[in-house]
Amino acid sequence: MKVDRLVSIIMTLLNKERIGAQELADMFEVSPRTIYRDIDAINMAGIPIRSISGVGGGFEIMPEYKIDKNVFSTADLLAILMGLSNLSNMIQSDELVNVLAKIKSFIPVDRAKDIEIKKNQINIDLSSWSGNRNIQPYLQMIKTAIEDYKQISFGYIAHHGNKTVRTVEPYQLVLKSSHWYFYGYCYHRNAYRLFRLSRMSELQIEQKTFVPRDYQQPILDFETIIETMQEEIKIRIHKSVLDRVLEFCTCDHFLPDGDEHYIVDFPFLENEYYYDILLSFGDKCECLEPLHIREKMKQKIQNIAAIYKDIHL
Numbered sequence: 001m002k003v004d005r006l007v008s009i010i011m012t013l014l015n016k017e018r019i020g021a022q023e024l025a026d027m028f029e030v031s032p033r034t035i036y037r038d039i040d041a042i043n044m045a046g047i048p049i050r051s052i053s054g055v056g057g058g059f060e061i062m063p064e065y066k067i068d069k070n071v072f073s074t075a076d077l078l079a080i081l082m083g084l085s086n087l088s089n090m091i092q093s094d095e096l097v098n099v100l101a102k103i104k105s106f107i108p109v110d111r112a113k114d115i116e117i118k119k120n121q122i123n124i125d126l127s128s129w130s131g132n133r134n135i136q137p138y139l140q141m142i143k144t145a146i147e148d149y150k151q152i153s154f155g156y157i158a159h160h161g162n163k164t165v166r167t168v169e170p171y172q173l174v175l176k177s178s179h180w181y182f183y184g185y186c187y188h189r190n191a192y193r194l195f196r197l198s199r200m201s202e203l204q205i206e207q208k209t210f211v212p213r214d215y216q217q218p219i220l221d222f223e224t225i226i227e228t229m230q231e232e233i234k235i236r237i238h239k240s241v242l243d244r245v246l247e248f249c250t251c252d253h254f255l256p257d258g259d260e261h262y263i264v265d266f267p268f269l270e271n272e273y274y275y276d277i278l279l280s281f282g283d284k285c286e287c288l289e290p291l292h293i294r295e296k297m298k299q300k301i302q303n304i305a306a307i308y309k310d311i312h313l
Helices: 003-015 021-028 032-044 074-088 094-105 109-119 135-148 223-229 239-245 272-280 291-307
Strands: 049-052 058-061 150-157 163-176 179-186 191-196 200-209 231-238 254-257 261-268 285-289
Touching: 003 021, 003 032, 003 058, 021 032, 021 058, 032 049, 135 150, 135 163, 135 179, 135 200, 163 191, 231 239, 239 261, 272 291, 285 291
Parallel strands: none
Antiparallel strands: 049 058, 150 163, 150 200, 163 179, 179 191, 231 261, 231 285, 254 261
């Protein structure tokens, strides 16, 4: 007997004066006999439901019994609805749909319009503009595997393009800096690992289940560590890439250089990722100092130019 079905029946009865057993059975895709057992369970839990026989009969919560729908403030309901609505845009499930319906049933009629207006003032869309089309179906599959304690297997592209095949116990989905990851115990490494969904392929849910382990939450906040490792380099940028550079530093890092350019104290770690960031600005960015980073940028640009030196038909 599913607790979520019992709660859904209660919420349905709160919003309808009376409903028949067959209608409830059709709604929850169970037999009328199951509905009668559910009603008995709800009665035993202390919520008085009575049965009315005859034409127009059915189940109803006794009029004397009241649940205070004002237990949530407008701010409470707004916060819950915003969080669930925005999450359901990316992770679709019957559970989220049911929970949304239940929460909405708590909204008094006189506050419904105000809450709906405020809910629409912030829209968080977790889906990407374009890109890897596997992300959303993989989210659904991993969520299912986590709930059912089933192992998953997949191909994974690690650093430097190395491809491996992994079998993992999945424990947690993670959204970090607009990218989806999942955290699990990897049999290939015999350790917990964080996997980025965009680097996965050929994901499969295995039939083999696992006994959940006690695990520590993944470390997701590296801000303090990165700040101690970062250095500031000077770059000169054209105003046309100003909006993109602002993704990495604040306005107080910028000093105007004429009408069209800025000198920027740019936070930098000396690795391929940060060199690629500078290269992504193309000819609208020049590294001024330190000299060794400027020289390495020149070498990378020459290597790119060499690829395009000859025309291949």
